Amino acid sequence: MKFPSFVIFVTGLAVGLSSTLVNYNQGVATVQFSRTGIVSHVTLSSTSKANSPTLGERIENLNPIDTVNTIEKTWEGDYETYFKANLTQSSLKAQQISATLGRLANQTTKRTALIYAVPTPKKLDLILVLPQRAPIRKSVPAATQVNLVGSTKELVSEITDLTKVNSNSYLPAAKRLYQWIITPLETELKNNRIDTLIFCMGPTLRSLPIASLHDGQKFLVEKYSIGLIPAFNMIDLNPRSLKNSPVLAMGASQFKELPPLVAVPVELTTIAPNAPRQGKNFLNQEFTIDNLRSQRASQPFGIVHLATHAQFNSGAPANSFIQFWDTKLTLDKMRQLQWNNPPVDLLVLSACRTAIGNKDAEMGFAGIAIQSGTKSALASLWNVSDTGTLALMSEFYRYLKTAPTRSEALRQAQTAMLRGEVRLEKGKLIGPNLGTGINLPPSLVALGNRNFKHPYFWSGFTMIGNAW
Structure with a gap:
């Protein structure tokens, strides 16, 4: 967990004041004074969350490489805040992540692509990282946050309704989500002979049953091995065979x-x-x-x-x-x-x-x-x-x-x-x-x-x- 440092300078006389507000780069400090004007207590309150731009806004005009780096840093911070622990394994940048995927392809014979999916109010941002290639960015205007949330809930609801296990009522949502998340990247996946997809998802998509996405003929899991990660820099990147593990x-x-x-x-x-x-x-x-x-x-x-x-x-x-x-x-x-x-x-x-x-x-x-x-x-x-x-x-x-x-x-x-x-x-x-x-x-x-x-x-x- 990384905590900011604060240095606040308060100058001038404050006789007659009980408190005042001082702006600083992370928010607002409430400074309390004694009757003689001496600072007696400082309370820090961060306003960075309320005033800072969202991830979608921060990556709006970034190139694909800087987009990957910003996503990694942001989601690492989110998970470390949630778990209250320093969980980062490494600090790889976009080019190094791509090189790592190349190394893993050589070690495992499986060619892996990493897909970042960032929901924003007006669209879905997809960033594809391939082995030994520059990242590729696509935007899907039809996949607004409202549409993504609705389709994800629809898919899960239809799949888990035990009265419908003899039907394919899940297909409309499964196809829609496939078209939004996979179709924009499919040509690149085929051209680079990808057979494994690792998804790094934003909020509302982390509970998506990715394997059930459907192209109209096959489920995604029939075409690719699939995994989910919180952030690339937060996972152990060394392959290890489990063939003989007790x-x-x-x-x-x-x-x-x-x-x-x-x-x-x-x-x-x-x-x-x-x-x-x-x-x-x-x-x-x-x-x-x-x-x-x-x-x-x-x-x-x-x-x-x-x-x-x-x-x-x-x-x-x-x-x-x-x-x-x-x-x-x-x-x-x-x-x-x-x-x-x-x-x-x-x-x-x-x-x-x-x-x-x-x-x-x-x-x-x-x-x-x-x-x-x-x-x-x-x-x-x-x-x-x-x-x-x-x-x-x-x-x-x-x-x-x-x-x-x-x-x-x-x-x-x-x-x-x-x-x-x-x-x-x-x-x-x-x-x-x-x-x-x-x-x-x-x-x-x-x-x-x-x-x-x-x-x-x-x-x-x-x-x-x-x-x-």
Whole structure:
């Protein structure tokens, strides 16, 4: 966190005055005097927020390079203010960001583009950063802030309406948002052979289920691996394979105040069987913060999977939490678990809910990786069905052993679901990587046969932070 320094000079006699106002470069100082005219107290009140131009106004006439630098600095400051911590990993400028994308392409064989999306009252500003290329800027007048907010809420509402999971009622909003956010950049993406998109979004767009955007023929996730970041300079930029990383899987199927998650026992044993090199799993009473600390002290797990309710709410980070068996871990306390000692490469939260469209909740969601100190996080925007979560996680961990990046593993799991390759059938979970299938307990068998093609089941899951 960076705090300004203040130097205020007050000269002249002030006999008879109880206080006066002195302007300074960050706002106004209220100066209180004693009866003899001696300054007794100074109160500083910043007016910079009220008087300073918005981000959209500040980048209005900037070239693309300076636009990228201004966005990075602004959003870094927003997140650091929200979390009350210094979270910046580096200080790369636009040209260095482009060079870094080039390095990552060589290291991972995946060509990544970074898309900044800045909503303003009158238009959407898009800035595309490509590997080893100068940034490109586009403006979309049709995508006013009102239109973006309305379309985002419409898309989420249609996707999460359980009465419509056998329809495609989400398509009008999904197509509209695709035309605004992706179409203006599509030629450049194709010409530069881009296969991975990392989005750095402004308020109202951070809770957008990006994977569900649709070009009229395909979902965006069928064409690109996708990730979300708070700012490029706030993430760990070193790719690291998770193919052989053991998993510490913990979770709860029963709760005192929250709905049960009946598929969690199967989820835990499926992704982290208690076997050497594969991982450990702990359920219900064993799902405590103390046990999490103890297990991580005994073995450096590269992946921590928490199958439990997590909520990103409005207001301060203390209002958002991950539910353990006996307590809530609030977002402001996340770093106390020292996720970077030993390092956790991936934190998975498999049953999240985000207050869609709320700026604070969106920042908590998009900032979960940097706030926890993990390299990346996989989380959901809404409470996906129990069986849908089981389906996606079962496939994701298997793709993670072969995919070149973690975002590509998520893409492959999501596309397997939307194509109907992952399904419940005759008492088993069937999938491309599940052999003869996973036997389900009676409570899930009773659900009958089911597919997970609708975006409700897969599009809320988002890779946040390091996508490589």
